[in-house]
Amino acid sequence: MSLIKIYNGTVITPYRTIREGTILLRDGKILEVTDKNVEAEGATAINARGMYISPGFIDIHVHGGGGHDFMDNTVEAFLGIARAHARYGTTSLMPTTLSCEKEDLLKTLSVYEEANVLNKAGAGFIGIHIEGPYFSMNQKGAQDPRYIRYPDPEEYREIIAYSASVKRWSAAPELPGALPFGEFLRSKGILPAIAHTDAIYEEVLEAYEKGFVHATHFYSCMSGVSRRNAYRFAGVVESAYLLDGMTVEIIADGVHLPASLLKLVYKIKGADRIALITDAMRGAGMPPGKSILGSLKDGVEVIVEDGVAKLPDRSAFAGSVATGDILVRNMVRLADVPLADAIKMSSETPASIMGIADKKGSLVKGKDADVIIFDEDIRIDTTIVNGEIVYPASELTISN
Incomplete structure (x- = not known):
């Protein structure tokens, strides 16, 4: 999957928490973190449905x-x-x-x-x-x-x-x-x-x-x-x-x-x-x-x-x-x-x-696309490693 869009979630960044935020991932990297529901033609879209989106x-x-x-x-x-x-x-x-x-x-x-x-x-x-x-x-x-x-x-x-x-x-x-x-x-x-x-x-x-x-x-x-x-x-x-x-x-x-x-x-x-x-x-x-x-x-x-x-x-x-x-x-x-x-x-x-904060550990543009989605009880719904979905949750809507 070269392009993934995760939207309609609460995004936890080092600087602020973005409600109804969107994050775009491409080729294993974070392409964008925004408070807007941006268009991403051809992306695999994941509706977080109000859950948290955070670094893995x-x-x-x-x-x-x-x-x-x-x-x-x-x-x-x-x-x-x-x-x-x-x-x-x-x-x-x-x-x-x-x-x-x-x-x-x-x-x-x-x-x-x-x-x-x-x-x-x-x-x-x-x-x-x-x-x-x-x-x-x-x-x-x-x-x-x-x-x-x-x-x-x-x-x-x-x-x-x-x-x-x-x-x-x-x-x-x-x-x-x-x-x-x-x-x-x-x-x-x-x-x-x-x-x-x-x-x-x-x-x-x-x-x-x-x-x-x-x-x-x-x-x-x-x-x-x-x-x-x-x-x-x-x-x-x-x-x-x-x-x-x-x-x-x-x-x-x-x-x-x-x-x-x-x-x-x-x-x-x-x-x-x-x-x-x-x-x-x-x-x-x-x-x-x-x-x-x-x-x-x-x-x-x-x-x-x-x-x-x-x-x-x-x-x-x-x-x-x-x-x-x-x-x-x-x-x-x-x-x-x-x-x-x-x-x-x-x-x-x-x-x-471990000296790898330039690549991992936070949802910042350009860093590795290691992202998770979880609910209020910290139950994991989706895990993405280097831009690849390695643990999808059945209840999430994933569509092209």
Whole structure:
């Protein structure tokens, strides 16, 4: 479809909300955003019937969905996850790994390259996010302790040289060798992020100066205020609040963070510094019950219940089963966040964090045609990725 016209909807732009607005898409780009019902001869016309028209969600931390995990290391899994999340409004996502052996990680990178070329029917891929294995054992969460280790220059240099698709790497900055690791990532245009960490403020500050400017799944598997030899120390949570420029991502599934903390993060950091993420594992979009976190080959058995994945002994969460629509809905309903800000945190802000805001994340002329239509309850009706309708809703009128 070279030309698409979406009309009679409430268009959410970075500058204003346009009621009864129209958006034109051509050849994968946004051609026009207007408050007029412009003529578009030969266009595929979609009547939004008063629903919202917004940029698609950008998920910069997702492990799986629809019964698949990226570390299954199959093209089928990659494409299945992309299709599953597109149904819930995600138009771009970052396949995310777990702590593993180097050989398995290299395999994931190879499969990513293959799947990226074939991915035409789901959310687009915007690069790999490596989560681990350079973590604090005390903050491992659901990460497999067999693979947790200190940064190894020979290892990470080989991995980065192997694939240009790595765009982000999460690690604990207090580990021996972590600061040179962060500097190396920055020199390659890769975002170092703080995760699974016991760092105190002084360590976070130094890491921030070395390039660790983003906090992975904020509050989860990271230090808060602690006492050492009777003295109190600020942890990563307090550090992220103190450092105005540090961005954070939150799993707004209503389980990992209660409404009170969602409100606190929003109050202090604001929509410009918060990205909504699913951190979804293979159970996203699937019925409750037993599941596997990580690869089918040697992943960790988990239980999906109460809207979240848990370790079998229920001692910790093991990733969420959220989808993009749930994140936005919870920020609006639980945290009392204006819809426009909730959309910003799920689109423009993650695009900015990953350095792709010039192409994605907002409904602006010339940007990629990643558009969704949803109703008052944030139920997704249509998902358009790069100008192609990948999830049409039957009740919408689509005609030439």
